[in-house]
Amino acid sequence: MSSAAPTTSPNSDTDKIMLAARELFCARDERVLFKNLNFDLPQGQVLQVQGSNGSGKTTLMRILCGLNDSYEGSIKWYGQEIEDQAASFFSSLLYIGHRVGVSKVLTPVENLRWSCSLKQAVSDEQIMDALKEVGLRGFEESPCYTLSAGQQQRVSLARLIISPASLWVLDEPFTTLDTKGVAMLEKIMQRQAQAGGAVMVTTHHSLSIAELTILSLG
Amino acid sequence: MWVWFSKLGSPKWFYELSGKWLPWLIAAMVIFMTIGLVWGLVFLPPDYQQGFTSRILIVHVAVAGTSLAFFPLMLVAGTVTLVWRMKLADMVAKHAAILGAWFSFITLATGSLWGSVMWGTWWEWTDSRLVSMLFQLFLLLGVISLRSALEDSETAAKACALLSIVGCINVVIIKYSVEWWNTLHQVASPVSLDPTSPNGPQFWIATLIMIVAVYLFLSVSLILSTRNEILERERRSQWVQDLVLKN
Amino acid sequence: MTEKQTTTSAAFFATLKRDLLIAFKKKNDIVNPFMFFIIVVSLFPIGISPESDRLTEIAAGVIWISVLLASMLSMDNLYRSDYEDGSLEQLLLSPHPLFFLVLAKNISHWLVSGLPVVLVSPLLAYMLALPSEAYGTLVLSLLLGTPIMSLLGSIAVALTVGLGSRGLILAVITLPMSVPILIFGTLAVQSTLNSQSPIGYISLMLVMLSVSVSLAPLASAAALKISVN
Numbered sequence: 104m105s106s107a108a109p110t111t112s113p114n115s116d117t118d119k120i121m122l123a124a125r126e127l128f129c130a131r132d133e134r135v136l137f138k139n140l141n142f143d144l145p146q147g148q149v150l151q152v153q154g155s156n157g158s159g160k161t162t163l164m165r166i167l168c169g170l171n172d173s174y175e176g177s178i179k180w181y182g183q184e185i186e187d188q189a190a191s192f193f194s195s196l197l198y199i200g201h202r203v204g205v206s207k208v209l210t211p212v213e214n215l216r217w218s219c220s221l222k223q224a225v226s227d228e229q230i231m232d233a234l235k236e237v238g239l240r241g242f243e244e245s246p247c248y249t250l251s252a253g254q255q256q257r258v259s260l261a262r263l264i265i266s267p268a269s270l271w272v273l274d275e276p277f278t279t280l281d282t283k284g285v286a287m288l289e290k291i292m293q294r295q296a297q298a299g300g301a302v303m304v305t306t307h308h309s310l311s312i313a314e315l316t317i318l319s320l321g
Numbered sequence: 322m323w324v325w326f327s328k329l330g331s332p333k334w335f336y337e338l339s340g341k342w343l344p345w346l347i348a349a350m351v352i353f354m355t356i357g358l359v360w361g362l363v364f365l366p367p368d369y370q371q372g373f374t375s376r377i378l379i380v381h382v383a384v385a386g387t388s389l390a391f392f393p394l395m396l397v398a399g400t401v402t403l404v405w406r407m408k409l410a411d412m413v414a415k416h417a418a419i420l421g422a423w424f425s426f427i428t429l430a431t432g433s434l435w436g437s438v439m440w441g442t443w444w445e446w447t448d449s450r451l452v453s454m455l456f457q458l459f460l461l462l463g464v465i466s467l468r469s470a471l472e473d474s475e476t477a478a479k480a481c482a483l484l485s486i487v488g489c490i491n492v493v494i495i496k497y498s499v500e501w502w503n504t505l506h507q508v509a510s511p512v513s514l515d516p517t518s519p520n521g522p523q524f525w526i527a528t529l530i531m532i533v534a535v536y537l538f539l540s541v542s543l544i545l546s547t548r549n550e551i552l553e554r555e556r557r558s559q560w561v562q563d564l565v566l567k568n
Numbered sequence: 569m570t571e572k573q574t575t576t577s578a579a580f581f582a583t584l585k586r587d588l589l590i591a592f593k594k595k596n597d598i599v600n601p602f603m604f605f606i607i608v609v610s611l612f613p614i615g616i617s618p619e620s621d622r623l624t625e626i627a628a629g630v631i632w633i634s635v636l637l638a639s640m641l642s643m644d645n646l647y648r649s650d651y652e653d654g655s656l657e658q659l660l661l662s663p664h665p666l667f668f669l670v671l672a673k674n675i676s677h678w679l680v681s682g683l684p685v686v687l688v689s690p691l692l693a694y695m696l697a698l699p700s701e702a703y704g705t706l707v708l709s710l711l712l713g714t715p716i717m718s719l720l721g722s723i724a725v726a727l728t729v730g731l732g733s734r735g736l737i738l739a740v741i742t743l744p745m746s747v748p749i750l751i752f753g754t755l756a757v758q759s760t761l762n763s764q765s766p767i768g769y770i771s772l773m774l775v776m777l778s779v780s781v782s783l784a785p786l787a788s789a790a791a792l793k794i795s796v797n
Contacts, residue, residue: 132474133557168661171797173475193663202654206586208593213586218655220582221662221669224574246593403790459744466740470731479794480727484741487723487787491745494776498748505755 119145120182121270121301122167127176129162136162140176142318146269149292149302149312154320160305161201163320164274167303168198194222197268199276203259207248211239211258214247219265233264237287253279263291269300277306331409332551333560339544346541353534357383361527374438375524381431383531385454387539388428391421392457395464396489399482409547411478412554414485416546418464420539425458449503453496460488474554576664580672583659587676590649598680601642605685608634609692620697627696628706628757635685635710636717636746640739642681643721646673647792651729660796666789674715674722674785682714698757705760705770709753712773719784720745726791748776 120143127140136159144150152160165171167178169185169192178185180192205214212230219225234243237257239250247255256279263271271292277285289312292302296314304310361379394417401410432451433443446452464484471477555561574582591598612630613623650656659669689710690703698706724741728734756769 170657170660172793173797190663193661196661198657198661200654200657202652202657204654204658206590206649206653206655208590209586213589217582217586218658220574221579221658221664222574224578456744456747459740463737463741463744466737467727470728470734470737476730476794476797479797480791483723483787483791483794484727488745491748494748495744498751502751502755 121146121180123179125177127166127174129159129166129174131162137320144301144303146299146301147296147314149296149304149310149315150318151310151315152303152305152318152320158320160320161274164272164303164305168196168272195269196272197262197266197270198272199259200274203256205247205255205258208246210244210246211261212243214258215261215265219262223267225265229265233261236264237261238283253281253284256280257284260288271295271300271302273302273304275305277308331407332555335409336548336551339548343541343544346537346544350534350537350541353530353537357527357531357534361531365523365527374435377431377435379528379531381428381435382528383535384424384431385428386532387535388421388424388454391417391424391461392489392492395485399485402478402482411482412547412550413543414481415468415550416543418461420542422458422461422465425454425461428454429458447503449500453499456495457492460492464488576668579662579664580668583669583672584676587673588679591676591680597642597645598684601638601681602684604641605634605638606688606692608637609696613696623697624699627693627698628754630696631689631692631706632750632753635714636743636750638685639682639714639717639721640742643725643738644734646677646722646725647729656792656796660793667785670722670785670788670792674718678715678718682718686710686714699761702757702760705766706757708770709756709773712770712777713749713753716749716777716780717746719780722788723784723791726788726795729792730795749773
């Protein structure tokens with residue numbers, strides 16, 4: 104991929120690029136995971152990160168979120184360093200990792216109340232509607248340890264529906280979902296892209312989303 | 322990126338530079354150590370109050386003084402690790418913790434050896450210096466055990482750096498609070514360990530030489546172990562392999 | 569992006585409320601350290617002497633050391649389940665200063681683990697034959713000392729949260745750090761017993777508490793970032 108900056112009308116073009124990564128390099132305990140990695144994530148796009156096991160997909164996702172800082176290179180958010188606008192970046196970011204961030208002793212509603220209110224104010228109606236949409240109607244008040252892994256995954260996916268975040272970073276969100284769940288998530292991701300947001304996702308599924316581009320690692 | 326440059330560049334630079342310094346440092350160490358030990362342990366006249374026991378003090382005071390330098394050293398190394406991500410600082414910090422624990426232990430050992438003669442007991446809680454040295458040893462052992470527990474070297478580096486900074490602040494608070502605690506619990510004050518008690522200027526000069534010798538010993542051992550660490554961590558880099566082939 | 573972002577105080581209280589809710593749902597985490605505290609204190613008279621004179625002498629120290637051990641035991645669940653289920657990552661990705669979120673977690677932890685111990689301490693002081701005029705000082709010193717323990721312990725827990733088997737490393741790191749609190753806490757009680765004013769020690773502990781409140785959450789936050797890396 105070329106790292107050339109857009110030449111014509113730079114302002115309007117760079118405005119649309121949400122996330123730009125340049126010359127990313129990451130080594131973990133002397134093993135180089137990736138180097139010279141460049142990519143842009145414009146608004147309205149779903150970027151699927153592919154690569155074999157151990158190629159650094161999860162590490163890349165965590166680096167983009169700022170959870171991992173052992174890398175070299177630059178990551179820019181709307182053309183500026185992330186550190187200079189951390190509050191704006193983090194309120195626009197929604198990350199779901201391998202560990203989905205759902206406490207097992209709490210109910211789905213209690214979980215969402217907390218994890219959403221870390222970013223924006225949320226009403227109980229919004230939470231109920233979102234849970235209904237991810238197919239958890241009737242489980243709103245059951246403790247999450249009574250739910251299956253797929254259902255817990257759905258609890259965390261409900262955050263996608265509630266949150267106004269413009270950038271989603273999803274690490275293997277499909278693993279525990281059934282076919283219906285996969286179709287639902289694809290639909291939500293497509294909706295996000297069409298609304299001008301952007302999604303970065305790692306998965307081995309072949310996604311049926313129009314706005315898809317693919318980034319291959321190692 | 323200069324960050325990456327400093328990460329890769331420094332260990333090699335340090336290895337080469339320290340290689341040039343090392344012979345001089347070792348020579349100086351041997352000279353000071355010989356003068357200090359021979360004079361202090363063989364020729365120094367016995368103290369009128371403490372007799373020949375005062376000779377232990379020369380070693381004890383020198384080692385004790387040096388072991389106070391470890392936490393400040395680790396504070397600096399830890400800050401460099403966290404702020405500039407310099408790997409070299411972490412290598413120094415790793416061995417500083419281990420050496421510091423040994424120095425603290427030797428301080429305690431020589432201190433109680435001296436105490437066994439002067440106070441008639443190997444351990445004396447009323448001496449605040451021994452007590453705070455004991456807790457410094459515990460804190461250093463905590464840093465060492467944290468490093469050995471953490472597998473990922475980068476996480477270990479940063480975690481130990483943070484703990485060293487917290488520990489350094491803490492060791493100062495411990496020192497003062499133990500001193501305070503001590504003044505209130507002083508039931509029967511034993512003979513003071515304070516080296517200002519009547520000792521001739523000879524004693525002071527011998528101690529001073531010994532302090533310099535021990536600091537040199539500290540630098541030499543720290544440099545040697547850091548060089549080992551560099552070779553081990555950078556074993557896959559080109560310059561280390563060239564070095565091995567050359568020898 | 570600009571949509572009704574929460575204020576930091578809302579995020580602070582949401583975190584506080586959540587942690588309290590979890591604590592009340594996992595009652596074992598509250599009850600066990602508390603029981604441990606009471607049992608350890610009850611072992612001392614059996615191991616040392618049932619004579620009230622000797623008990624009076626050691627009462628403050630015994631209670632203080634048992635408090636330190638109990639708080640050590642309860643520290644473990646401060647970040648562990650959050651780390652394991654991924655909630656910690658969500659916490660780190662909040663746009664709000666991590667300082668306040670960590671502080672909220674520490675406060676909630678102290679409310680469920682430190683405060684009950686402080687409240688029950690007069691009863692144990694009575695059982696250890698501590699003269700009643702020292703109860704006030706004991707409670708006050710514990711009230712100031714236990715939050716310091718929670719704040720300091722939080723740093724060590726945050727540093728070791730990624731370890732599979734932590735075992736005693738937490739105690740090895742934290743207990744030496746608690747020496748100053750132990751000294752001032754017991755000296756305060758002792759000075760009341762000698763009919764002197766404990767105000768000096770109490771104010772020193774107050775200073776230590778304010779310094780810990782303002783610095784320790786920063787260190788905990790940095791430690792969490794390191795561990796989650």
